Amino acid sequence: MSGATKIDDVYSAIEEGARLLDVSCSRDDVWPILTAYEGALAQAVLVLSMASGENHTGELDYTITVPLGEPDPYALALSKGFTAATDHPVGSLLSDIRERCPVRGYAVDCGVTGGFKKTYAFFPLDDLQGLAKLAAIPSMPRSLAENSEAFARHGLGDNVTMVGIDYQHRTMNVYLGKFGPECLEPKTVVSMLEEIGLPEPSEQMLEFIRKAFSIYITINWDSPKVDRICFAVITQDAMELPSRIDPEIAHFAKSAPHAYDGDRILVYGSTVAPGGEYYKLGSYYQMPPDTFKLLQTHDAIQDK
Numbered sequence: 001m002s003g004a005t006k007i008d009d010v011y012s013a014i015e016e017g018a019r020l021l022d023v024s025c026s027r028d029d030v031w032p033i034l035t036a037y038e039g040a041l042a043q044a045v046l047v048l049s050m051a052s053g054e055n056h057t058g059e060l061d062y063t064i065t066v067p068l069g070e071p072d073p074y075a076l077a078l079s080k081g082f083t084a085a086t087d088h089p090v091g092s093l094l095s096d097i098r099e100r101c102p103v104r105g106y107a108v109d110c111g112v113t114g115g116f117k118k119t120y121a122f123f124p125l126d127d128l129q130g131l132a133k134l135a136a137i138p139s140m141p142r143s144l145a146e147n148s149e150a151f152a153r154h155g156l157g158d159n160v161t162m163v164g165i166d167y168q169h170r171t172m173n174v175y176l177g178k179f180g181p182e183c184l185e186p187k188t189v190v191s192m193l194e195e196i197g198l199p200e201p202s203e204q205m206l207e208f209i210r211k212a213f214s215i216y217i218t219i220n221w222d223s224p225k226v227d228r229i230c231f232a233v234i235t236q237d238a239m240e241l242p243s244r245i246d247p248e249i250a251h252f253a254k255s256a257p258h259a260y261d262g263d264r265i266l267v268y269g270s271t272v273a274p275g276g277e278y279y280k281l282g283s284y285y286q287m288p289p290d291t292f293k294l295l296q297t298h299d300a301i302q303d304k
Contacts, residue, residue, distance in 0.1 A: 006041045007034045013257040013285050017048040018060045018112050020255050021248070025060070025112045033110050036080050037073070040066045045107075046286035047267075048256055052246045053278035059111045063120075063282075066106040073106045074119045074165075082116035083167045089139035089221060090170050096139045097121055097163060101129050114168065122162045128178060129160040141172060143219040147226055150195045151176070155183045156215065164216075171227060175216040184210050184231075196226045198272050205270050205277055208233060208241045212270075228273035230280065236263040242270070242279035249281050256283035 011027065011034060018025035034041065041064065049061040066073045074094050077083045085091065097103070102124050109118035123129050131148035134140060151157060156176045164173035182188060186206040193200060196217075201209065212231040219226055233240065243250035249268075258264045265287065269280035 007031070007038060009259070010034055010041055010046060010286075013046075013259070014048065014060065014062050014112060016257045017050075017062075017252075017283075017285075020252055021050055021057070021060055023058060023060050023112055029115060030062075030110075030112055032080065033082060033108075033116060036076055036082070037064050037066060037070070037108060040064060040070050043067070043288050044286065045284065045288065045291050047282045048285050049280065049282040050249070050252055051271075051278065051280040052242070052249050057248070059113055061109055061111045061114075061117070062285075063107055063109045066108060068103070068105055070106075073108045074167075077108070077116050077119075082110075086167075088170060089141075090165060090167055090172070093137070093139045093165050093172065094119055094121060096137050097134070100137055101133070102127050109164070117168050118164050118166045120162055120164045123160060125161070125178075128158060130158045131160060131174070132157065134160060134163070134174065141219045141221045143221075143224050143226065144174065146224040147196050147217075147219070150192065151217075153195075154188055154192045155179060161214070169220075170222075171218050171220045173216045173218050175214055177214045179215070181210075183215075184212055186210075189231075193229065193272060196229070198226060198229060198274065199276070201270070201272050201277055204241060204245075205272070208268075208270050211235075228271055230269045230271040233268045233270070235266055235268065238264065238266065240266070240268055242268045242281065246279060249279060252281055252283065257285055258283065259286045260284075 015025045045065040047063040103121045104124045105122045107120040110116050135145035135148050159176040161177040162175045190200050209231040211233045214232040216230050217226050218228045238253035243253050265284040267282040271278050
């Protein structure tokens with residue numbers, strides 16, 4: 001569009017993504033957040049995300065990476081009134097992590113209907129963090145310590161690539177990566193899920209999990225249990241398993257806007273929770289060249 005700014009472009013993409021999901025998108029809700037993080041937009045990785053299932057529809061999330069040189073993403077959200085200050089440990093976790101661990105960058109996660117939701121902290125890929133080290137952070141949910149040995153027994157004790165902090169739900173995510181294929185064998189996955197108190201996935205999900213490049217868990221401050229676990233698969237195939245079994249995911253996978261040449265880069269998440277299993281989809285809208293090169297290390301991403 002003539003005279004368009006980066007915010008215009010990003011907002012248009014978010015609006016288009018919301019329309020694909022029949023989700024109401026208000027400029028008054030989204031524009032202030034884009035303006036607050038405007039300094040990061042030009043070089044940010046931008047992802048549009050949705051989830052399937054009756055309890056997860058009606059929302060489009062958008063994720064924006066924020067480099068170290070920009071203002072603290074949580075402090076900025078507080079100053080803009082996107083989230084309320086709190087005495088709960090969720091409010092101090094990001095700063096506590098930053099004081100004790102190397103951080104290479106951040107991200108924020110927001111919804112077109114839910115507003116500001118999360119911050120993320122990324123660790124250097126050559127200095128992944130251990131679960132035991134993170135569990136010792138004072139504001140960390142104690143459920144991480146309760147379950148860290150179970151993950152370590154399955155080869156995932158020193159594989160933390162990033163964390164996510166959800167201020168609305170007072171939960172957090174711990175992301176595990178750079179693990180061997182043996183960690184994704186069905187017997188290993190079933191054993192690990194049984195140990196942390198989650199149900200066995202379906203056969204089709206276990207087969208899909210074999211392709212995962214990242215595993216992340218959701219925990220909270222009120223329970224010693226793992227809330228849920230997600231296995232993420234990166235691909236350029238819009239008709240991967242979740243799309244074949246869920247028309248809404250298929251529609252979004254084939255139609256989500258993207259601002260780079262070639263096929264969309266997609267991340268499917270197969271999620272196991274106490275109440276059953278469901279799928280998520282993240283579609284990369286914007287991707288700086290360095291990020292694309294990094295993603296090309298995955299066999300599913302081709303240079304097209």
